[in-house]
Amino acid sequence: NAGVTQTPKFQVLKTGQSMTLQCAQDMNHEYMSWYRQDPGMGLRLIHYSVGAGITDQGEVPNGYNVSRSTTEDFPLRLLSAAPSQTSVYFCASSKQGYQYFGAGTRLSVL
Amino acid sequence: DAKTTQPPSMDCAEGRAANLPCNHSTISGNEYVYWYRQIHSQGPQYIIHGLKNNETNEMASLIITEDRKSSTLILPHATLRDTAVYYCIVRVNYGGSQGNLIFGKGTKLSVKP
Numbered sequence: 001n002a003g004v005t006q007t008p009k010f011q012v013l014k015t016g017q018s019m020t021l022q023c024a025q026d027m028n029h030e031y032m033s034w035y036r037q038d039p040g041m042g043l044r045l046i047h048y049s050v051g052a053g054i055t056d057q058g059e060v061p062n063g064y065n066v067s068r069s070t071t072e073d074f075p076l077r078l079l080s081a082a083p084s085q086t087s088v089y090f091c092a093s094s095k096q097g098y099q100y101f102g103a104g105t106r107l108s109v110l
Numbered sequence: 111d112a113k114t115t116q117p118p119s120m121d122c123a124e125g126r127a128a129n130l131p132c133n134h135s136t137i138s139g140n141e142y143v144y145w146y147r148q149i150h151s152q153g154p155q156y157i158i159h160g161l162k163n164n165e166t167n168e169m170a171s172l173i174i175t176e177d178r179k180s181s182t183l184i185l186p187h188a189t190l191r192d193t194a195v196y197y198c199i200v201r202v203n204y205g206g207s208q209g210n211l212i213f214g215k216g217t218k219l220s221v222k223p
Contacts, residue, residue: 004153033210035213040215041215042213042214042215042216043154043211043213044213045210045212048210058210088151090153090154092153092154098144098156098159099154099156099211100156101153101155102153103152103153104151104152104153106151
């Protein structure tokens with residue numbers, strides 16, 4: 001039981017490049033979400049999903065797309081990376097009232 | 111969701127109890143108090159949650175005042191590994207799925223030898 005797995009752990013992009021951050025969970029959780037954390041700040045919600053085929057926007061969705069084709073996977077796509085998207089990204093899943101977080105992806109956009 | 115107020119930082123001696131306060135004066139009757147912590151730059155880790163009764167698990171105790179306007183997270187015997195940022199979050203529990211969490215800046219707890 002691996003919990004919530006995020007890949008890659010580190011990534012450097014150039015402005016304008018696109019990429020997908022992967023998130024997978026093996027706990028059969030319906031709810032999954034993506035957060036970003038900037039230095040010295042708390043986490044901010046980007047997008048979330050309450051089940052396969054259902055997604056919705058969080059607090060800071062601009063510049064990001066998500067889809068949920070399976071219960072296990074919830075990828076986050078950066079369409080055209082910008083320096084303002086330099087951050088640490090956390091994926092989480094939840095079923096029984098509290099959330100499990102992945103180890104994070106550290107993204108730098110130059 | 112109700113807003114929470116936490117001190118930005120606290121120190122605690124190793125082996126002593128760490129008492130982390132949280133004010134949530136606008137909490138609604140159906141909102142729970144959740145505590146998470148984030149060690150260094152790892153993903154946040156769930157600690158404990160409660161509605162109105164005091165709660166205890168293997169990690170910590172949660173004391174909620176009778177009027178529910180404030181709470182205290184207690185780490186009974188703090189170790190150096192408990193050094194982390196602790197987040198107090200107030201949230202309605204939607205049918206077993208916690209829904210979205212709103213993180214503030216939390217309290218940075220430093221446990222010192």
